[in-house]
Amino acid sequence: xxxxYIMWLRExxxxxxxxxxxxxxxxxxxxxxxxxxxxxxxxxKQAGQGNYLDFLAPGIIGMSIIxxxxxxxxxVIWDRQFGFLKExxxxxxxxxxxxxxxxxxxxTVATAQGVLVLGIxxxxxxRPDWFGVIPAIxxxxxxxxxxxxxxxxxxxxxxxxxGFQLIMNFLVMPLFFLSGALxxxxxxxxxxxxxxxxxxxxxxxxxxRHVLTGSAAFSLSLDLxxxxxxxxxxxxLGVFFFSRIEV
Amino acid sequence: MEAAIKVEHLTKTFGEFTAVKDVSFSVAAGEIFAFLGPxxxxxxxxxxxxTTLLHASSGSITVNGINPSADAxxxxxxxGIVFQDPSLDEDLTAWENLEFHGVLYGVSxxxxxxxxGELLNLVELSERKNDFVRDFSGGMKRRLEIxxxxxxxxxxxxxxxxxLGLDPQTRNHLWSYxxxxxxxxxxxxxxxxxxxxxxxxxxQRIAIIDHGTIIAQGSGDELKQQTGAQTLxxxxxxxTGSEIREEAGSSLDHMRQFRAMRSGGRR
Ligand SMILES: Nc1ncnc2c1ncn2[C@@H]1O[C@H](COP(=O)(O)OP(=O)(O)OP(=O)(O)O)[C@@H](O)[C@H]1O
Ligand SMILES: [Mg+2]
Numbered sequence: 001x002x003x004x005y006i007m008w009l010r011e012x013x014x015x016x017x018x019x020x021x022x023x024x025x026x027x028x029x030x031x032x033x034x035x036x037x038x039x040x041x042x043x044x045k046q047a048g049q050g051n052y053l054d055f056l057a058p059g060i061i062g063m064s065i066i067x068x069x070x071x072x073x074x075x076v077i078w079d080r081q082f083g084f085l086k087e088x089x090x091x092x093x094x095x096x097x098x099x100x101x102x103x104x105x106x107x108t109v110a111t112a113q114g115v116l117v118l119g120i121x122x123x124x125x126x127r128p129d130w131f132g133v134i135p136a137i138x139x140x141x142x143x144x145x146x147x148x149x150x151x152x153x154x155x156x157x158x159x160x161x162x163g164f165q166l167i168m169n170f171l172v173m174p175l176f177f178l179s180g181a182l183x184x185x186x187x188x189x190x191x192x193x194x195x196x197x198x199x200x201x202x203x204x205x206x207x208x209r210h211v212l213t214g215s216a217a218f219s220l221s222l223d224l225x226x227x228x229x230x231x232x233x234x235x236x237l238g239v240f241f242f243s244r245i246e247v
Numbered sequence: 248m249e250a251a252i253k254v255e256h257l258t259k260t261f262g263e264f265t266a267v268k269d270v271s272f273s274v275a276a277g278e279i280f281a282f283l284g285p286x287x288x289x290x291x292x293x294x295x296x297x298t299t300l301l302h303a304s305s306g307s308i309t310v311n312g313i314n315p316s317a318d319a320x321x322x323x324x325x326x327g328i329v330f331q332d333p334s335l336d337e338d339l340t341a342w343e344n345l346e347f348h349g350v351l352y353g354v355s356x357x358x359x360x361x362x363x364g365e366l367l368n369l370v371e372l373s374e375r376k377n378d379f380v381r382d383f384s385g386g387m388k389r390r391l392e393i394x395x396x397x398x399x400x401x402x403x404x405x406x407x408x409x410x411l412g413l414d415p416q417t418r419n420h421l422w423s424y425x426x427x428x429x430x431x432x433x434x435x436x437x438x439x440x441x442x443x444x445x446x447x448x449x450x451q452r453i454a455i456i457d458h459g460t461i462i463a464q465g466s467g468d469e470l471k472q473q474t475g476a477q478t479l480x481x482x483x484x485x486x487t488g489s490e491i492r493e494e495a496g497s498s499l500d501h502m503r504q505f506r507a508m509r510s511g512g513r514r
Contacts, residue, residue: 006350014338083334087395090298091351092324247300 003093004101011072011105015112022113029064029117033057033124036182049184057121057128058208059181061136062143064117065110066201069144070172072106073151076242077158086247095243103152103235107144114140132211139211142227143204149234156241174199181205185217200230249312251276251403251435252297257306259292266292268459269306274452276402279429279436281450283443285487289459290439291331294407297437298328311402327401329393329409331439337381341372341391344380345398352399359398366394369424370417386412393421400428406438410445418442422449443480453479457487 015021037053044052079085088098115137122128128136154167178192179201185193196202207223209216216223252274259267267289274280284290295301297310299319308315311325335344342363349359367373370390380388389412396404404425410418426449428434440446446453447467455463455470463470463486467479476482 002350002353006347010336010339010347013343017338079336082337083330083332084336086300086330086332086334087336087348088351089300090323090326090328092320092353093351094320246302247295 007101069147106148329396
């Protein structure tokens with residue numbers, strides 16, 4: 001219990017102290033909101049799909065969460081290179097609590113980032129259902145847990161940051177672009193929809209749309225079920241790989 | 248007395264290369280044991296196997312009667328370690344690094360506060376306790392690392408070149424503290440060093456490893472007697488040869504070692 005707390009606290013402290021990381025992580029969502037939200041808005045409306053910004057905002061929140069979470073999980077690689085990983089590897093606490101604490105910390109940080117992006121989206125003109133904000137934060141936390149665990153599972157298998165670019169381009173980017181964050185899945189070609197169904201972020205963004213705007217492609221219970229189940233699997237994978245690290 | 252550490256026919260290979268070859272030794276509970284050897288001899292690799300960081304390729308290990316491969320968590324509860332390489336979180340302060348360790352090792356809040364204060368004093372970092380570790384000098388980081396390793400008063404303490412890069416004052420403080428822990432709490436100490444004088448003074452028993460194999464074991468006096476040398480350094484050099492390991496040493500290095508041996512012999 002204490003181990004989970006202290007691992008969590010470390011992640012949160014490190015994040016809160018690096019102002020440049022917080023601001024840096026906001027750049028991309030702002031760019032997407034402005035360029036796509038304002039740029040594609042008229043086209044979207046003409047196609048009879050309604051307000052694009054309302055559609056896009058949950059997707060961009062999902063984007064900032066997946067990026068922050070995976071990046072946070074990958075911190076394991078830095079810890080390995082700076083040697084700090086050894087300190088946690090010899091500690092007399094279960095790998096599960098170390099993994100869980102780290103994942104929780106990374107997820108807390110990513111959720112905070114998601115809330116900031118929500119605020120920015122509101123400034124940009126996004127009008128969510130205000131009663132949905134608290135449930136949305138809960139959904140954000142679920143998405144963040146899922147991808148923090150994934151990031152850590154992947155990072156446990158990598159020796160250095162060399163693999164990072166590979167992960168970004170062949171895992172994170174496809175997960176984001178194929179998730180329906182930017183376009184409606186309901187009208188997507190069958191092949192694309194089929195792929196999106198295997199992307200956990202699809203369900204995350206869909207759940208966010210449910211609670212924030214009320215219109216979505218899948219049912220909310222399916223979204224939540226998938227998120228919880230996949231998070232469980234990734235956590236288990238993370239513990240499995242993490243406990244096999246040799247330093 | 249029961250052995251705190253017992254190693255039999257321990258071997259570790261990395262691919263084709265054998266870093267530790269059929270090593271056997273045992274360390275009694277409450278003993279101070281020095282593990283000496285030239286660079287690349289296999290000291291750190293052995294310590295990593297004893298402390299659950301590496302799996303042995305073959306052979307058996309028991310630490311406090313437990314096999315690290317079978318029950319890693321139980322073994323982890325029984326030891327503390329100061330690593331040869333840095334292992335601090337540079338983005339946390341000195342105090343936070345110690346606090347982190349204390350919580351992780353289940354040291355109660357009260358004891359934690361008292362020991363952190365005591366250890367920061369010992370390594371003379373009290374005034375810098377709220378500074379980020381990334382701003383510390385190499386020696387200061389080393390001192391903090393040592394303070395952290397001593398924080399939870401384990402049954403067995405592994406020190407992998409703890410005094411590397413430290414000034415003589417800090418080295419003396421460190422060893423008196425370690426000896427006090429050994430005396431008052433019966434902590435078993437397993438350490439490596441390249442300062443032979445230090446090993447001779449502190450260790451009750453010494454093993455010398457070279458090219459992954461143990462070539463001599465005994466008290467400092469026994470090793471000196473065995474080789475007919477006056478100092479442990481001379482004994483060490485006569486056992487391991489005076490060539491420099493890994494890279495072929497420059498002639499200057501050879502001369503320096505030769506001189507060290509000669510002056511050692513005269514003293
Ligand atoms: N992960 C690894 N992969 C491959 N070779 C390794 C690995 N770790 C250590 N070695 C090799 O094993 C040998 C022993 O290394 P070790 O770190 O145990 O030496 P040491 O006795 O601690 O030396 P030093 O006094 O320099 O610290 C070296 O030749 C080293 O290159
Ligand atoms: Mg070493």
